[in-house]
Amino acid sequence: MLKQLLGKLITRPPRHWTETEIRDLIAAGDFDKARNASEALHPDTPDIKQVQMCLKAEIAFRTHDDASAEAFYSQVLKQAPGFSDAHHGLSLLMHSRGEYESAFQHALFASNAAPTESRYLAQLGLCHICLGNFAQAEESLQRALRQAPNDKASWNNLGIALLSKGRNTEARACFINALKLDPEFNQALQNLAQLNTDTAPSVQAGDPSLTDPGDALEDRTSPKGLAIDPTQPPQPWHDEWRRIASVPWGPGSDEVISATETLLLNHADDAELAVLANRLYRRRGDADSGLAVLHAFLIHHPDSAVAHEGMGNALLERPDYPGAERHLKRALELGSRHQDVLQALRSALMKQGRFAEALPIAQECQARWPSDINLALLALAYNHNCDYAEAITCFDELEAKDLVSRLGVKSAYALCLSYTGRVKEALAIFDEQIGLLGNTGQLRLAKAAMHLLTEDFGAGWDGYRHRQLGLSNYRVLPVPEWQGEDLKGKTIVVLAEQGLGDQVMFASCLPDLLARKPARVVLEAISRVAPTLARSFPECEVIGSRQDSKLEWLRDIENVDCFVPLGDLPRHFRRTIDSFPRQPYLKPDSARVRHWRSRLERLGAGPYFGTSWRGGTEPTRSAIRTLSPSLLKPLTCALPSQWVSLQYGDVREELALAQQAGITLTHWSSAIADLDEFAALIAALDGVFTVCNTTVHYAGAVGQKTWVLAPTVPEWRYGLTNRNMPWYPHVQxxxxxxxxxWETLVAQAALCLVDEYRPLLVT
Incomplete structure (x- = not known):
């Protein structure tokens, strides 16, 4: 018997560990056990080799063996260049060395790749604090704590971020929450003591967000608290709920959750309780359980407007904006036409970039429930719809009450001023806000755009570095970033970024980079742009990619010395107006140019012109970059000529509108979808008239004579007062x-067309 038992024990399979279990051992400081456990990582773990090395690296880092940690992380990134946990680890290492900018870049890369991973968000928040980006630090740390409410370091760091913004009461609560988790947490003890002696820095509060400046108002317009709705009749469970809700915000006890679930069982048909329970779960970091409560309630009560509203708000915070929109609209269908539902729906639409749909809702809310907050939200809606005059009218009304700063919308006010040409006033506001709020990246980016618009290129490009905060596909490599030093004998990787037109425009800096005599230039580009760039810059190794975070193509690149994002090249090479290119640099396929010229000549006698009329999306100001093609008739009829469409996308309806207006536009879809063909077609034309879109960059880069139909104040690329674009001397x-x-602008373009080409016709 004993022999059999021993045999079973001896042959028992070895213990396997999960990644979470090993991380718990690391957090507890049991490094020897964690080291052994990492060797027994469960074989079903995805990317097991990379995960195993990252665990070993973190153990090395926690035991102050930085050299081994860096070697492990570098080995991981050689195998999987986009592995987010290795980038997170490098951020930890660089932060410990005081290399805060590099630490921030790797933390941003990791959090973009895994936007719900609390460890990455916590590290990103810490890096923001070190760089003085307190508003962004608060956002990142709040997101981290929603995922991991028992993270004492994030509570402490959130307190620091809030303290720097003068929000002392909230900061104190954060330090207390950290100490509840660890009463001997020295950093929180010191911060709380400093706060209690009133020695902490204090600045005026505000929200510098430019992506959605209305975020500061959302807490005031959405019912996110745990208080019982006073408009509802008293219920038997109210007293017990008040006791539950009185527990301070932070890590909660099992007894509180148990009491909540008992209430839910005893009052299973009460929608208000289900909504409050959802908020409690979310506040304590268990959003999934909160959603499960509402989902279960809606299965049995599908026509509950209160529950649909609650689900909409919960999904809005998750964030799941389409889901939130669906439930909020259902609440409205069920008769819930009150302010909170409408404002939540407005927010869901705004977050999806559907500004035109959000505007009527903001107008209705201000008309039915006039208030300063609703007026501010209406101003923001006008701003996003490019109706800057109406937005400024609203902002001016708030400014008369000294409320623009208090409501956190002053940066949006400045943007509106800049887009009406009041650039000096806008710059003064940005300077004021930066002085109050610290080194806020988005404010500095907005200020940089104003400098670039007015051709103050040195200051503009220096501030343009802050664009990385708004790039969801921002990437960084585990090698030094090039800062302008000598490149002789070195290999440099140029990373793609932003859109098609931006990549063509910034590619004008490649000859300057090549003039530095690097041994090797590896240029990443979006696959649609890559063939033309490869032909134009044969000295570069051009790699077409999807511009994603995996960076799989990088595995085949050996001995990289440094990297640079493509959008950073102008910081080195375009600091004055005289440093911009004076000749075309994009080379279309000459055989395809001849092909398209032949196709054009078959249309009839020339000259031959191309046009496009739609630019951007709602978030990139399509409202002022787009006109109906029917308005182009004065241009297309200015002299005998043939016109082709250069417009990307489905243009069937628009071509029909043009035809009804008496405009004939030939559209070759194959020449639009393939950008190498697009370049050849543009080069085969006699001229181009276009709104602000990718067509401008292709036409300018191939040297085609081009006229841009621009709004009063266009994007910074086009300048505020210049006659020709700095990037392309042939573009007016x-x-x-x-x-x-648009009517006056098209008439002006028609005059330019006649002045430029009628002498040729007479000849």
Whole structure:
């Protein structure tokens, strides 16, 4: 018997460990056990080799063996260049060395790749604090704590971020929460003591967000608290709920959750309780359980407007904006036409970039429930819809009450001023806000755009570095970032970024980079752009990619010395107006140019012109970059000529509108979808008239004579007052005399067309 038992024990399979279990051992400081456990990582673990090395690296880092940690992380990134946990680990290492900018870049990369991973968000928040980006630090740390409410370091760091913004009461609560988790947490003890002696820095509170400046108002317009709705009749469970809700925000006890679940069982048909329970779960970091409560309730009560509203708000915070929109609209269908539902729906639409749909809701809310907050939200809606005059009217009304700063919308006010040409006023506001709020990246980016718009290129490009905060596909490599040093004999990787037009425009800096005599330039580009760039810059190794975070193509690149994002090249090479290119640099396929010229000549007698009329998306100001093609008739009829469409996308309806207006536009879809063909077609034309879109960059880069139909104040690329674009000497900028005045602008373009080409016709 004993022999059999021993045999079973001896042959028992070895213990396997999960990644979470090993991380718990690391957090507890049991490094020897964690080291052994990492060797027994469960074989079903995805990316097991990379995970195993990252665990070993973190153990090495926690035991102050930085050299081994860096070697492990570098080995991981050689195998999987986009492995987010290795980038997170490098951020930890660099932060410990005081290399805060590099630490921030790797933390941003990791959090973009895994936006719900609390460890990455916590590290990103810490890096923001070290760089003085307190508003962004608060956002990242709040997101981290929603995922991991028992993270004492994040509570402490959130307190620091809030303290720096003058929000002392909230900061104190954060330090207390950290100490509840660890009463001997020295950093929180010191911070709380400093706060209690009133020695902490204090600045005016505000929200510098430019992506959605209304975020500061959302807490005031959405019912996210745990208080019982006073408009509802008293219920038997109210007293017990008040006791549950009185527990301070932070890590909660099992007894509180148990009491909540007992209430839910005893009052299973009460929608208000289900909504409050959802908020409690979310506040304590268990959003999934909160959603499960509402989901279960809606299965049995599918026509509950209160529950649909609660689900909409919960999904809005998750964030799941389409899901939130669906439930909020259902609440409205069920008769819940009150302010909170409408404002939540407005927010869901705004977050999806559907500004035109959100505007009527903001107008309705201000009309039915006039208030300063609703007026501010209406101003933001006008701003996003490019109706800057109406937005400024609203902002001016708030400014008269000294509320623009208090409501956290002053940066949006400045943007509106800049887009109406009041650039000096906007710059003064940005400077004021930066002084109050610290080194806020988005404010500095907005200020940089104003400098670039007015051709103050040195200051503009230095501030343009802050664009990385808004790039969801921002990437970084585990090698030094090039800062302008000698490149002779070195290999440099140029990383793609932003859109198609931006990559063509910034590619004008490649000859300057090549003039530095690097041994090797590896240029990443979006696959659609890559063939033309490869032909234009044969000295570069051009790699077409999807511009994603996996960076799989990098595995085949050996001995990289440094990297640079493509959008950073102008910081080195375009600091004055005289440093911009004076000749075309994009080389289309000459055989395809001849092909398209032949196709054009079959249309009839020339000259031959191309046009496009739609630019951008709602978030990139399509409202002022787009006109109906039917308005182009004065241009297309200015002299005998043939016109082709250069417009990307489905243009069937628009071509029909043009035809009804008496405009004939030939559209070759194959020449639009393939950008190498697109370049050849543009080069085969005699001229181009286009709104602000990718067509401008292709036409300018191949050297085609081009006129841009621009709004009164266009994006910074086009300049505020210049006649020609700095990037392309052959591109002339025509500007609307007043906002949305396309008719006058098209008439001006028609005059330019006649002046330029009629002498050729006479000849």
């Amino acid at each position: 900028v025509l500007r609307q005399p007043k906002p949305h005045d």
